[in-house]
Amino acid sequence: MQCSSPTKPTGRREARKEERRDAILDVAAQSFLEHGYAGTTMSGIAGTLGGSKGTLWSYFPSKELLFAAVLDRATRAFREEIEVTLNESEDIAPALRTICESLIGKMSSPHGVGLHRLVMGEAKRFPEMGRIFYESAPERTLKILAAHFEKAMASGILAPADPFHAAQYLTSLCTARSHMRLLTGVLDGLSPDEVREQAHRAVELFLRAFAPAD
Amino acid sequence: MQCSSPTKPTGRREARKEERRDAILDVAAQSFLEHGYAGTTMSGIAGTLGGSKGTLWSYFPSKELLFAAVLDRATRAFREEIEVTLNESEDIAPALRTICESLIGKMSSPHGVGLHRLVMGEAKRFPEMGRIFYESAPERTLKILAAHFEKAMASGILAPADPFHAAQYLTSLCTARSHMRLLTGVLDGLSPDEVREQAHRAVELFLRAFAPAD
DNA sequence: GAAAAATCGTACTGTAGAGTACGAAAATGC
DNA sequence: GCATTTTCGTACTCTACAGTACGATTTTTC
Numbered sequence: 454m455q456c457s458s459p460t461k462p463t464g465r466r467e468a469r470k471e472e473r474r475d476a477i478l479d480v481a482a483q484s485f486l487e488h489g490y491a492g493t494t495m496s497g498i499a500g501t502l503g504g505s506k507g508t509l510w511s512y513f514p515s516k517e518l519l520f521a522a523v524l525d526r527a528t529r530a531f532r533e534e535i536e537v538t539l540n541e542s543e544d545i546a547p548a549l550r551t552i553c554e555s556l557i558g559k560m561s562s563p564h565g566v567g568l569h570r571l572v573m574g575e576a577k578r579f580p581e582m583g584r585i586f587y588e589s590a591p592e593r594t595l596k597i598l599a600a601h602f603e604k605a606m607a608s609g610i611l612a613p614a615d616p617f618h619a620a621q622y623l624t625s626l627c628t629a630r631s632h633m634r635l636l637t638g639v640l641d642g643l644s645p646d647e648v649r650e651q652a653h654r655a656v657e658l659f660l661r662a663f664a665p666a667d
Numbered sequence: 668m669q670c671s672s673p674t675k676p677t678g679r680r681e682a683r684k685e686e687r688r689d690a691i692l693d694v695a696a697q698s699f700l701e702h703g704y705a706g707t708t709m710s711g712i713a714g715t716l717g718g719s720k721g722t723l724w725s726y727f728p729s730k731e732l733l734f735a736a737v738l739d740r741a742t743r744a745f746r747e748e749i750e751v752t753l754n755e756s757e758d759i760a761p762a763l764r765t766i767c768e769s770l771i772g773k774m775s776s777p778h779g780v781g782l783h784r785l786v787m788g789e790a791k792r793f794p795e796m797g798r799i800f801y802e803s804a805p806e807r808t809l810k811i812l813a814a815h816f817e818k819a820m821a822s823g824i825l826a827p828a829d830p831f832h833a834a835q836y837l838t839s840l841c842t843a844r845s846h847m848r849l850l851t852g853v854l855d856g857l858s859p860d861e862v863r864e865q866a867h868r869a870v871e872l873f874l875r876a877f878a879p880a881d
Numbered sequence: 882g883a884a885a886a887a888t889c890g891t892a893c894t895g896t897a898g899a900g901t902a903c904g905a906a907a908a909t910g911c
Numbered sequence: 912g913c914a915t916t917t918t919c920g921t922a923c924t925c926t927a928c929a930g931t932a933c934g935a936t937t938t939t940t941c
Binding site: 718719 | 890891
């Protein structure tokens with residue numbers, strides 16, 4: 454009757470298994486984001502871990518399932534942060550700038566670039582994965598923005614329009630300057646100053662394009 | 668002395684070789700764009716062609732070289748069309764709409780989507796290729812647009828700004844509504860009406876954002 | 882029609898990598 | 912300490928596919 458945790462009947466082993474699973478996912482994510490699906494080998498992952506192949510397979514019974522797990526965790530990191538409080542004051546510019554900075558920062562990070570390349574490159578082979586990624590990362594951001602835009606449009610701060618489309622235009626303005634070059638490898642990253650400047654400019658153009666008629 | 672063509676010493680064989688080379692590139696492009704680099708097999712290409720592997724290797728001595736040739740031809744198709752005459756009349760909207768329609772049409776076509784996925788997915792494995800693609804397709808379009816914008820800004824039709832950046836913003840507005848969903852496989856293509864509508868909207872927003880100050 | 886070049890068919894080599902098998906060695910629980 | 916679970920190390924199977932070899936057949940040239 455001295456069971457310390459009511460949720461987990463056995464204590465130490467379960468914890469170690471979680472740790473181990475996480476360690477595997479860390480190594481796997483690193484490799485998938487760096488080298489793509491085909492360029493990643495299970496043997497390589499096992500080697501980097503220092504463990505044996507049998508152990509790896511006992512956690513993830515196939516490469517595809519490991520890949521799915523990596524993707525799930527990688528997009529979770531994206532979707533768990535965009536919540537920024539847009540209060541309904543008259544001046545939405547600063548709040549939008551903050552959101553855009555965060556967005557540009559994420560998309561231009563090695564992790565963001567690798568994730569985009571991976572998802573797009575494998576969208577044909579793993580159609581489910583493309584949909585899951587879209588819904589859990591970009592669409593979520595767009596919906597949050599759209600909800601705020603809807604209110605801003607109702608109160609006349611922005612010109613009336615489809616708020617979801619407006620969100621698409623804003624995020625697109627954010628990525629306009631660097632996304633293509635980052636994904637093709639022509640650019641290697643952005644400095645914090647560049648991130649700030651591009652966010653500032655995106656918001657400026659957006660507000661001008663969606664300014665309410667006088 | 669009855670050599671018909673002065674440029675080609677032997678006539679018939681050379682022509683057939685060109686044809687054959689093109690046929691190989693057709694099949695290979697189809698497969699690379701559809702299944703990606705790793706998903707494409709040389710044996711499969713030879714099989715589809717109906718020819719033998721020896722013949723295939725006599726044209727392209729390795730998979731990588733075949734891939735490079737496919738990429739080169741695929742981007743050529745892109746770069747050989749964007750030249751639209753933007754005359755310097757006061758109203759640039761119709762000309763921009765034409766360009767944007769063409770751009771959106773290309774990027775949303777199966778060919779365009781496949782090419783983007785391919786280049787981005789393999790940018791890490793073939794860094795040269797990413798650069799070549801960027802320079803021969805998107806950058807070329809941007810430069811053409813930028814040249815026109817520079818004049819339009821000088822004559823006061825557009826607000827003064829960095830013309831290259833302006834071109835990036837316009838193309839980004841063009842792709843804002845569909846590019847992400849197309850690349851992730853959530854969307855499967857655009858109807859001509861959608862292409863037209865998105866081009867129209869992109870130009871409208873662009874001109875509002877870059878309208879000269881009164 | 883004969884020589885030369887290209888193509889075909891097919892069998893082969895070599896390698897890489899996914900997934901399996903299994904006994905030995907730790908770690909964990911009680 | 913003893914049983915159980917997990918991990919390790921290593922060797923193995925199987926399959927896919929890039930690239931080679933080569934003699935037989937067709938096509939082109941003159």
